[in-house]
Amino acid sequence: MKRIFIVGWGPTADEVFYFINKYKLFEVAGFVQYKKDICENNHNGLPVNALEDLDSVIDREKDFVFAAMFWDRLNDIRRVLYEELKARGYKIASLISPNADTNGAAIGENCWIQDNVYIKPFAEIGDNTYLDTGSFIGLNSKVGKHCYIAGKALVAGFCTIGNQTFVGLNSTVFDHTDVGSLCIVGATVGLKRNIPDCSVVKTSGDNTVVKSYEKELMPDKLVAERNLR
Numbered sequence: 001m002k003r004i005f006i007v008g009w010g011p012t013a014d015e016v017f018y019f020i021n022k023y024k025l026f027e028v029a030g031f032v033q034y035k036k037d038i039c040e041n042n043h044n045g046l047p048v049n050a051l052e053d054l055d056s057v058i059d060r061e062k063d064f065v066f067a068a069m070f071w072d073r074l075n076d077i078r079r080v081l082y083e084e085l086k087a088r089g090y091k092i093a094s095l096i097s098p099n100a101d102t103n104g105a106a107i108g109e110n111c112w113i114q115d116n117v118y119i120k121p122f123a124e125i126g127d128n129t130y131l132d133t134g135s136f137i138g139l140n141s142k143v144g145k146h147c148y149i150a151g152k153a154l155v156a157g158f159c160t161i162g163n164q165t166f167v168g169l170n171s172t173v174f175d176h177t178d179v180g181s182l183c184i185v186g187a188t189v190g191l192k193r194n195i196p197d198c199s200v201v202k203t204s205g206d207n208t209v210v211k212s213y214e215k216e217l218m219p220d221k222l223v224a225e226r227n228l229r
């Protein structure tokens with residue numbers, strides 16, 4: 001089995017480790033941290049090397065690396081990490097769940113296509129883009145580099161999503177919509193207009209009603225026979 005080094009720290013690297021092992025995609029050879037001074041001795045029972053020391057353990061001809069970093073700072077940390085790995089000339093893998101249906105889409109490197117993702121034909125997914133669980137990319141849509149499409153987000157057909165953009169949980173981007181680079185489409189947003197680079201679209205918190213009750217009243221707040229419509 002081909003070997004891979006997970007480059008990253010924190011929960012995303014742990015989830016990537018779990019994912020690779022679950023589907024036996026690679027043999028995980030170790031973890032890699034950015035700098036020597038923050039290096040642990042081992043992680044999940046595997047050795048940890050600083051990026052500057054990776055050449056002492058990696059076989060550049062055969063082994064792969066994967067930058068495991070979530071959307072923090074609007075995907076900027078993952079972008080910088082990916083570009084550093086690229087500049088150093090490592091072989092960079094993409095991770096694709098066997099449960100994802102990608103219909104032959106062009107998928108770049110360092111992409112993470114998670115469980116139950118559905119990509120319609122002729123779509124393109126740029127380098128270093130993560131598609132989180134259950135997300136949907138429509139016919140002919142183009143998602144740029146360094147993007148993060150969160151769980152259950154729907155990007156309909158013939159859309160473009162610019163580089164480094166974040167599309168939040170359960171949001172819907174209507175068909176033929178162009179979303180710029182470095183944008184944030186907030187969770188649950190329904191977006192039907194093109195938006196330029198560096199835009200944030202979010203729902204208003206004013207639409208959410210929060211009320212608190214005494215504990216003993218709570219069962220009365222969800223009674224099946226009162227479901228009259």
Ligand SMILES: CC(C)(COP(=O)(O)OP(=O)(O)OC[C@H]1O[C@@H](n2cnc3c(N)ncnc32)[C@H](O)[C@@H]1OP(=O)(O)O)[C@@H](O)C(=O)NCCC(=O)NCCS
Pocket residue numbers: 132150151167168169184185186187188200201202203205
């Ligand atoms: C769009 C979103 C980022 C911010 O919206 P919000 O929480 O309604 O923000 P508020 O209007 O209450 O925030 C007030 C300010 O704090 C900022 N803020 C809120 N959350 C922030 C965060 N995580 N990081 C930085 N700034 C944040 C807002 O941008 C806003 O700043 P501004 O007044 O300069 O515009 C948020 O609603 C959202 O959708 N997050 C994504 C959730 C998601 O999909 N998670 C997936 C996990 S995999």
